[in-house]
Amino acid sequence: MAIPRTRPSAYPAILSYGFRPFFLLGSLQAASAMLLWLPLYYGKLETFSTFLPVDWHIHELLFGYLPAVVTGFLLTAIPNWTGRLPVQDFRLLALVLLWITGRVAVFFSAETGWLLAAALDCCFLLAVVVAAATEIIAGRNWRNLKVLLPVATLFAANVLFHAEAHYQGVSDISRRLGLGAVVVLIMVIGGRIIPSFTRNWLVRDRPGRLPTPFGRLDVGTIALSAVGLAAWSFFPDTIATGVLLVVAAVFNAVRLARWAGDRTLSDPLVLILHLAFAFVPLGLLLAGLAAFAPGRIPPVAGIHTFAVGAIACMTLAVMARATLGHTGRELKASAGTCAVFVAILIAALLRVAAAVAPAEAILLHMSAAFWIAAFAGYAVLFGGFLMRPRLRARA
Template sequence: MAIPRTPPGAYPAVLSYGFRPFFLLGSLYAGAAILFWLPLFYGQITTSSVFLPVDWHVHEMLFGYLAAIMTGFLLTAIPNWTGRLPVQGLPLLALVLLWLAGRLAVFFSADTGWLVGAAVDCAFLLAVAAAAATEIIAGRNWRNLKVLLPVAVLLAANVMFHAEAHYQGISDISRRLGLGAAVVLIMIIGGRVVPSFTRNWLARENQGRLPSPFSHFDAATIALSATALAAWAFFPESNVTGAMLIAGAVLNAMRLARWAGDRTLREPLVLILHVAFVFVPIGFLLAGLAVVLPGTVPSAAGIHAFSVGAVACMTLAVMTRATLGHTGRELQASIGTCAVFVAIVLAAVLRIGAAFVPTDAILLHISAMFWVVAFLGYAALFGGMLVQPKLRARQPNKAPS
């Protein structure tokens, strides 16, 4: 459906669509936050936050970086679902400034007080949920209201994160709840875009077996997996939770196998979507084994399979494709783009490996290096596209009159 646009020049190009400011700021923040994190972890620098260093790291990855990318994606996808104008101009600028205010509020919460920091920080996700719900309801696009459930859970997890950190001294349930909400969002949205983009490319370039359409099996897999993640958040030591997580691993692996990813090896922009989703069943499996085999599989392995693997790889894959498509470029992966994909996958694999050898920091440091290369590499490659107007299609030369 064609979506009307406001007149050119009404505001800067970077405020014409949600993906532009949030993908740019989110990628810069992801890279900068990890550069800051390791010296913070080793006590070489400090923050003015009420959070412990590890809590600051976890919080800013979930509710800083991920929240920004999720917002950019939703504000770009919702107009396509509803046929309405995108959130742009001053309303979009207000959301961007609120996100920035949240980052500052968390960093300086020891000076402002934990409650002020929490209120400013949580206001962003509340505003995003309200904006998304308003647009979906106004467009009468009822079937996509379910996408708001993981957003609402992420907001609730953020509120709980601040409360736990204040009253208990460290976050616990809220970490897993927020990460679980992110994984559910990937299972829902990824379950749409991965087979859809795969089908489109295969139909055009490699005719033959196509991804299976969404079915009751997919719905059941998402339902069971979401239940397992909820149990993991609140009952992380229960053997029932472990069994459910392992079942989620099997079902998500079967779901991925139905999407014909093995036929996309020639197209990096499609292949990376499948590679990113691979970390979903890996995360479920490692998280489940950590429950049923305590002391053998570290809990950090599953956490980082979900976070550095599924979340980071999928967000970079979607960011890259959306940036190219929505700025009028060809959907082709350059050498630099492929390098970004390789870097983030290596970061994920090495970070999972580092969980098994916590006494040796070399894997952790190399993983962090690849993470920074991936996100700052994205910003370097695509930043110009995000702040410049969309390329116009070339018009055929008119014959002289």
Template structure:
């Protein structure tokens, strides 16, 4: 018998799949943050955050909006990977409330104190990693545990962001670490999903050259890119960092060329 996609629930339908609340909240938060950012930038509005206005803006993109979107995707994809029921109802509601509490804590951190704000804000990604790992391990889907490494790195970058902003007055290394983690996550997930969609369409519509299957070249390119991004994070001005980034760009260009995108566009 097929595994049911959801279990009977008294909760609203928005809490049945992870993408429903988190894609919605991420979109709303992104739009609202822009409305705050413009008057903050021009000095027409004061923030209640301990962050500088530019740090608040960066933080809410890297550690507010992006984690919401990533969480929505992961909590929707993991049941397809494991065959288990999705994280829903109370567990999903708890994650949503933690995310909302993090946004409020950061915005009002001048009132709550930077440490309490950091604990509340950083607890979201930690909870996401724990929930996702629990489902992947329970489903014995070991090969997809690697997807959580960039998410855990994003959590570490968020912790570093709060510490840097408090002790240095402005964030620095944590920005690059967070951005690098997101780029690696896109390379892993996008490198599997996009060629799959392209392949399915080409098989149906235009038989011929198909995207290359995910293989050792992809793994090597992702590893090289992660190394280059790590070098950029810790040694942004080093010549070797520039060489690694250039090499990673070339390998990623070759990787993109293997996806048969031109065939799909014709």
């Protein structure tokens, strides 16, 4: 379905579509939160938050950066699903201000009190679910309502995160529940866009094997993975959980192999989607093996494979592609865009290596540096595109 036109507006271009403010703010949040993390980790810097430094770090990436990118994606995809005009102008500005309020409230929660900070922070994802559901229902696009289930789970995980941090002193279940919700979202959305974009690129002038269409294997794999990740959230150390995760890893690897990713080496915008999804079965495998042998495979290895590998790589890949396409530019990766992709891939690999070999602190430092370079690089390369009108509209 063609992208609907936006309404004539006196608001700046950055408020004309959901991806514009949220992709820019999300990338800046990801870079700045990581820049603060190592000084916080080593006790050289303090926040005014009730969260422990490690919880602040987890929260601001899992419930700060990620909801911004998910919101930008949903508010841009839903008009294509429904044919309705996008959420823009004042409604979009209200969501942006609510997200910013949450970031400030969490950082200063020691001053405002944990309950007020939690309420202000959690309101954002609730508002996003309500806004997205309203648009989907108004457009009678019932089949896409299921996409909101992982987003609603992410909201519930955020509420639980605040409660655990306050009453237990540190988060636990909520970390894995939030990560699992986003990984399932990647399985659902990635299962749509990766084979679709790959097919569209291959059929132009590269006859041969094409991605396998979505089918029962995909449905079963997503269902199995969701059950395994739910078990991992609440019972991460049990043998049953380990078995579920390892089996889910195998099926997700098979699923990825069916998408003809080996034929996309000459197009970085398509290839990065396949590479990002590859971290999903790898994360499932490491999380499953950690349940069998936590002494050999630390649980944090699977967590960072999901967070820095699957989630960060996939979000940057989608952000770059959506920004180019929706601002009227050619879907072609520049040298700078390729550098952003390489940086986040290196950051992911180094962070997994640092989890396996925690004594090698240089791996952690290098991973953080490449992460910052990737997200700051996106903001520099694409920030101007996000703040200016679409090219054809300007012409």
